[in-house]
Amino acid sequence: MTATTLAPERTVSELIALEEQYGAHNYHPLDVVIERASGAWVFDVDGRRYLDFLAAYSAVNQGHCHPAILQALVEQAQKVTLTSRAFRNDQLPLLYRDLHELTGFEMALPMNSGAEAVETALKAARKWGETVKGIPTNQSEIIVASGNFHGRTIAIVGFSSDAQYRSGFGPFAPGFREVAFGDISALEQAITPHTTAFLVEPIQGEAGILLPPAGYLAAAADLCRKHNVLLIVDEIQSGLGRTGKLFAFEHEGIHPDVAIIGKALSGGFYPVSAVLSSREILGVFHPGDHGSTFGGNPLACAVARAALRVLVDENLVARSAQLGAYALERLQHIQSAKVKEIRGKGLWIAIELNQPARPICEALQHRGVLCKETHSTVIRIAPPLVIGREDLDWGLEQIEAVLTA
Numbered sequence: 046m047t048a049t050t051l052a053p054e055r056t057v058s059e060l061i062a063l064e065e066q067y068g069a070h071n072y073h074p075l076d077v078v079i080e081r082a083s084g085a086w087v088f089d090v091d092g093r094r095y096l097d098f099l100a101a102y103s104a105v106n107q108g109h110c111h112p113a114i115l116q117a118l119v120e121q122a123q124k125v126t127l128t129s130r131a132f133r134n135d136q137l138p139l140l141y142r143d144l145h146e147l148t149g150f151e152m153a154l155p156m157n158s159g160a161e162a163v164e165t166a167l168k169a170a171r172k173w174g175e176t177v178k179g180i181p182t183n184q185s186e187i188i189v190a191s192g193n194f195h196g197r198t199i200a201i202v203g204f205s206s207d208a209q210y211r212s213g214f215g216p217f218a219p220g221f222r223e224v225a226f227g228d229i230s231a232l233e234q235a236i237t238p239h240t241t242a243f244l245v246e247p248i249q250g251e252a253g254i255l256l257p258p259a260g261y262l263a264a265a266a267d268l269c270r271k272h273n274v275l276l277i278v279d280e281i282q283s284g285l286g287r288t289g290k291l292f293a294f295e296h297e298g299i300h301p302d303v304a305i306i307g308k309a310l311s312g313g314f315y316p317v318s319a320v321l322s323s324r325e326i327l328g329v330f331h332p333g334d335h336g337s338t339f340g341g342n343p344l345a346c347a348v349a350r351a352a353l354r355v356l357v358d359e360n361l362v363a364r365s366a367q368l369g370a371y372a373l374e375r376l377q378h379i380q381s382a383k384v385k386e387i388r389g390k391g392l393w394i395a396i397e398l399n400q401p402a403r404p405i406c407e408a409l410q411h412r413g414v415l416c417k418e419t420h421s422t423v424i425r426i427a428p429p430l431v432i433g434r435e436d437l438d439w440g441l442e443q444i445e446a447v448l449t450a
């Protein structure tokens with residue numbers, strides 16, 4: 046590499062050209078090049094500011110660059126960042142305690158990305174199935190829901206119902222069965238003596254913020270209990286305040302066997318995820334059964350502890366419920382032939398359109414609001430939960446203007 050190739054490239058078009066030339070094209074981002082961010086706002090390389098209505102798919106529920114989380118990151122980074130789990134560190138036990146006290150789950154297993162935590166939950170469930178429930182070796186069946194999104198590993202995309210997520214990536218791991226999301230009798234019919242677990246998002250985010258019929262999760266929990274099947278709830282996007290409860294499953298008054306969290310667990314600073322469960326289920330893991338070099342590292346734990354503290358100290362769960370109900374009502378009053386349906390829970394709202402969503406997202410970008418389409422006709426509204434009421438109002442006005450133009 047020569048000195049000239051290391052020269053700073055600053056213009057938007059140069060940066061985009063570099064990304065297109067040297068990076069794999071596995072995303073189709075809006076052409077806004079963000080340089081810094083604070084709270085609910087992001088700033089591009091030309092200094093233009095945008096209201097962030099995506100919040101990194103709910104990873105920055107606490108707002109961008111939250112000062113308390115930043116301080117925890119810097120302080121911990123000056124002490125020790127990674128020990129590996131070959132040795133103990135002084136932050137992991139405190140994260141375990143904080144997670145237990147906040148969520149009530151007996152135990153946790155820390156990982157990094159969401160997909161890894163899902164894989165971890167599936168491994169725990171299969172091992173529980175064989176060693177506790179008594180399912181014969183390699184006969185375990187795990188039920189998943191149509192339209193699911195649980196990440197991008199080969200095992201996970203293998204049970205996706207999205208053809209693009211699977212196409213070209215086979216062969217896939219066996220042992221998964223799909224049932225229609227929201228259909229309790231389909232779940233009941235799919236359960237066999239070999240069923241280990243039912244893995245489900247309480248509200249399907251990537252599918253377009255799809256809410257199952259009221260009572261579905263509670264009925265699923267009853268069915269699972271009756272058949273000794275583990276209920277695994279993927280709260281990676283719906284959890285940690287996004288829907289106006291700490292966990293979306295609380296809307297149905299249930300307590301699942303396993304909950305998977307990620308994204309906002311670090312407030313966007315660092316990849317941190319965790320599987321929350323009981324002593325009986327996580328107790329199936331013995332030394333050497335599972336692991337991760339970075340999982341449970343002291344930097345991740347310090348950041349996650351600070352991120353959880355911000356959720357509590359700033360009442361972000363209640364804030365999501367209040368601002369979300371307000372925003373939903375305002376959006377539902379918009380009269381526009383472009384709109385098919387507006388639905389949501391907490392500060393997690395879908396605008397389903399009668400037309401492609403991408404041009405609407407681009408029009409919003411020009412007005413200073415960043416949203417991203419999901420499944421071509423849905424716009425997801427998910428600002429950081431710290432957003433101010435006036436900023437929220439301003440963003441909703443831009444949406445109204447674009448939808449009624």
Ligand SMILES: *Cc1c(COP(=O)(O)O)cnc(C)c1O
Nearest residue numbers: 158159160194195196279281282
């Ligand atoms: C984002 C997400 C994942 C995957 O998380 P990664 O950190 O991207 O691996 C899994 N499940 C749900 C519901 C998600 O929203």
